[in-house]
Amino acid sequence: MIKLGPAGKPLGFEGPFLECLEFLKELRLNAVEVQFVRNIWMKPEQAINFGKLARKLKIALSVHAPYFINLCSQDHEVLEASKQRIIESCRLAELMGASHVVFHPGFYGKLTRQEAYDVVKRALKEISKQIGKVLIAPEVMGNATKFGDEDELIRLSKEVDKVTVTLDFAHIHARYNGKLREKKDYLDLFAKFEKELGREYIRNFHSHFTCVKFDRKGEKAHLPLSAKQPNFEELAKALIEYGINNCTIISESPLLEKDALEMLKILEGYGYKF
Numbered sequence: 001m002i003k004l005g006p007a008g009k010p011l012g013f014e015g016p017f018l019e020c021l022e023f024l025k026e027l028r029l030n031a032v033e034v035q036f037v038r039n040i041w042m043k044p045e046q047a048i049n050f051g052k053l054a055r056k057l058k059i060a061l062s063v064h065a066p067y068f069i070n071l072c073s074q075d076h077e078v079l080e081a082s083k084q085r086i087i088e089s090c091r092l093a094e095l096m097g098a099s100h101v102v103f104h105p106g107f108y109g110k111l112t113r114q115e116a117y118d119v120v121k122r123a124l125k126e127i128s129k130q131i132g133k134v135l136i137a138p139e140v141m142g143n144a145t146k147f148g149d150e151d152e153l154i155r156l157s158k159e160v161d162k163v164t165v166t167l168d169f170a171h172i173h174a175r176y177n178g179k180l181r182e183k184k185d186y187l188d189l190f191a192k193f194e195k196e197l198g199r200e201y202i203r204n205f206h207s208h209f210t211c212v213k214f215d216r217k218g219e220k221a222h223l224p225l226s227a228k229q230p231n232f233e234e235l236a237k238a239l240i241e242y243g244i245n246n247c248t249i250i251s252e253s254p255l256l257e258k259d260a261l262e263m264l265k266i267l268e269g270y271g272y273k274f
Contacts, residue, residue: 001274002239003060003248004264005031006256007208018046021053028274029260031060033250034098037067040088044095051096060248061096062137062206065089065103071123072106072116072147082106083123090131099248100137100206102166105147116147121160128162135164137206142171142219149175154196165197167207170222170252173230174214180230186238203246209235209263210252222252225259236266245272 009017069082108116141148153165173180194202211227213220253259
């Protein structure tokens with residue numbers, strides 16, 4: 001089953017995030033991404049209890065690690081702190097039974113693309129030795145100044161244990177100048193990732209979706225689903241045609257769960273059964 005849900009606390013839920021799972025279940029949403037983007041705020045006991053309830057309600061969990069990560073940094077302290085933030089996010093993800101820890105890898109800065117790749121690869125190899133089964137899932141990034149284009153992340157996934165790729169469709173659309181316009185564009189993307197990472201990856205990929213404002217330099221801002229840049233309906237048609245039925249799509253729209261529900265409605269309109 002395709003898993004849909006918000007990045008963080010639903011807008012319509014008035015209580016604390018840790019109590020939002022039953023609210024999501026009532027909405028018919030079956031995923032949520034735990035946000036550690038400002039700080040790693042969750043305690044181990046909270047992670048264990050949150051995971052137990054999520055499993056009971058059949059809600060898939062993932063984690064977004066802090067924004068304050070730069071695995072390309074030439075500053076030793078920044079690099080070490082970045083690695084520790086990913087490791088701590090992974091440890092809590094393991095406790096709650098989350099599948100993926102998503103993060104932004106960093107900035108090229110003064111490094112060449114190959115130099116940046118080598119630094120990131122070395123850091124991720126060190127991280128992978130210190131975590132359990134959770135997948136480390138850097139996002140395809142939305143600006144050319146940021147490490148993490150499709151090919152760099154595919155290569156990392158092949159070369160480093162426990163590393164996979166988060167398909168951020170808005171970032172892909174923005175980084176490649178409005179790449180995802182038609183169903184065929186998504187089908188071509190799926191075919192590329194299946195060829196490189198295998199059928200198992202493309203059937204079960206983890207992703208983010210929102211519409212996006214962008215210019216020639218890349219991503220500028222997230223927009224609601226109604227902006228249709230990119231158009232979720234084209235993704236929905238591609239998912240069904242390609243036979244993908246077990247991926248996760250996290251709504252990063254400014255409308256969070258409201259647009260996750262709109263995604264559900266669109267998929268149902270094309271015949272997908274939840």
